[in-house]
Amino acid sequence: MRTLAVAGGASPSLGRAIASAVFARHPPDRWRLLLLSRSPRSPAWLRALDPHAHRHALRAVDYTSIPSLTSALRGVHTLVSVTGAVDGTQAQTQINLLHAAVNAACKRYAPSQFGLGHKAWTEIRSLRWLNQDLFGQCAKHSSNIDIAYFNHGCFMNYLGHGVFPASKPASEEEDALRTMQQVQVYKASEDSVCEGLQRCGPLSDGSGGYLIGLKSGIAELPVRPDGQWPRITLTTVGDVGRFVAASLDLPAWRGRMDMVGETVTMGQLLRHAEQVTGKTFRVTALQADAIRRKMATFSQDDFSGLLWSEIDLAYTRDKDDEAVLQPVLNNHFPDIRPVTVHKYLEKAWKQAM
Known part of the structure; x- marks a missing residue:
C-alpha cells in the first residue's frame, strides 16, 4: 500500500475533493491518505467520509519547519499540496514541503499551483509573488523527485x-x-x-x-x-479531485499535468x-x-x-x-467525463x- 500525503488536505474544497476521489477510485489496499494540517482537529466532512479513519490519518504539522514536515512525510510515496495563503508565506511553504519531501525520500511532489496555465504563473505579477523561487527550487531537485504542476483554469x-x-x-x-x-x-x-x-x-x-x-x-x-x-x-473542484486521484496511476509525474473541464x-x-x-x-x-x-x-x-x-x-x-x-490528463484518462x-x-x- 502506498501513501498519498495532501498538504492542506483538511480543506473543504480541494482537500475534500481529492480525498473523496481517491477513496472512490482506488481500493483500500492500494492508496492510504495522510492529510497534513495546521490543526489536529478532523473536519466534519472527513469524519463523514471515513468515520473510523480506516483509510486516512490526519497529522498536525508546522509548515515553517522542514524537520517537522520531514518527520510527517516519512514513508510517503506522493505529496500533493493544496495549501493557499496570501500573507506572503505561500511560496516558502511549497519550498519547505519540497525539501522535506526530498529528505523523506518521497517519489513525487506537486506544489500548490492549481489555477491558470503555466505562463500565468510567470506573467501575472501577483502569481509571480505567490511563486517567488518555487520553480527554480523544483528544477534544482528534479533529479531527486518527480515534480508535477496541476492546473485547471478557472x-x-x-x-x-x-x-x-x-x-x-x-x-x-x-x-x-x-x-x-x-x-x-x-x-x-x-x-x-x-x-x-x-x-x-x-x-x-x-x-x-x-x-x-x-x-x-x-x-x-x-x-x-x-x-x-x-x-x-x-x-469544477470535484473534477480536479478526480483527475488528481486518477494521476496516481501514472508511472511518472513530469511537468505540466493540466486538466480541462x-x-x-x-x-x-x-x-x-x-x-x-x-x-x-x-x-x-x-x-x-x-x-x-x-x-x-x-x-x-x-x-x-x-x-x-x-x-x-x-x-x-x-x-x-x-x-x-490543454487536456493533458483528459487524454490520459478518457473514462473521466468532466x-x-x-x-x-x-x-x-x-x-x-
Whole structure:
C-alpha cells in the first residue's frame, strides 16, 4: 500500500475533493491518505467520509519547519499540496514541503499551483509573488523527485456563487452529525454546488462569484482588444479531485499535468447562463484599458483586488497555456467525463429553485 500525503488536505474544497476521489477510485489496499494540517482537529466532512479513519490519518504539522514536515512525510510515496495563503508565506511553504519531501525520500511532489496555465504563473505579477523561487527550487531537485504542476483554469464553481443566500453556518458538531446521517460528503444546497469553494470572487453583485451572477442576472466579462470574446478554461473542484486521484496511476509525474473541464468563449458562457435561467443578462464588457485604470485605484495591500484584475487582463490576452489549458490528463484518462459549463449551470440553477 502506498501513501498519498495532501498538504492542506483538511480543506473543504480541494482537500475534500481529492480525498473523496481517491477513496472512490482506488481500493483500500492500494492508496492510504495522510492529510497534513495546521490543526489536529478532523473536519466534519472527513469524519463523514471515513468515520473510523480506516483509510486516512490526519497529522498536525508546522509548515515553517522542514524537520517537522520531514518527520510527517516519512514513508510517503506522493505529496500533493493544496495549501493557499496570501500573507506572503505561500511560496516558502511549497519550498519547505519540497525539501522535506526530498529528505523523506518521497517519489513525487506537486506544489500548490492549481489555477491558470503555466505562463500565468510567470506573467501575472501577483502569481509571480505567490511563486517567488518555487520553480527554480523544483528544477534544482528534479533529479531527486518527480515534480508535477496541476492546473485547471478557472474553478467553474465560481459561477454558482450567489444562487443561494448566505446563511449562518451550523456548529461544527451539528454539521458533522447531519452530514454523517445523510451519508454524504457534500450537503445539499450551496455546499454541493460550490464544493467548498469560498465566496471570494469580485462580481459586483457581492455574491463572491466571478464572471456571471445567475441570481442577479449580471455578467462582467473580459473582452479582447479586437472586440471578440476570449476563451476560458473552466473545471469544477470535484473534477480536479478526480483527475488528481486518477494521476496516481501514472508511472511518472513530469511537468505540466493540466486538466480541462470545458473551454468556451465568454460569449458562449453568457449564452449558457441565459439559456439555463431564461434571463437576458446585463452585460459589462471589461476592456483591458478599463481594467488597468481600475487597478490603479487599488492599494498595493489589496492583493485580492489586484489579483482578480490581473486575471481579467489575462483573459483579454486570450493566450494558450495562460487562460486556455490543454487536456493533458483528459487524454490520459478518457473514462473521466468532466462536467460541462451548461450542465454545471443547470445543476446550480435547479437546486436554487
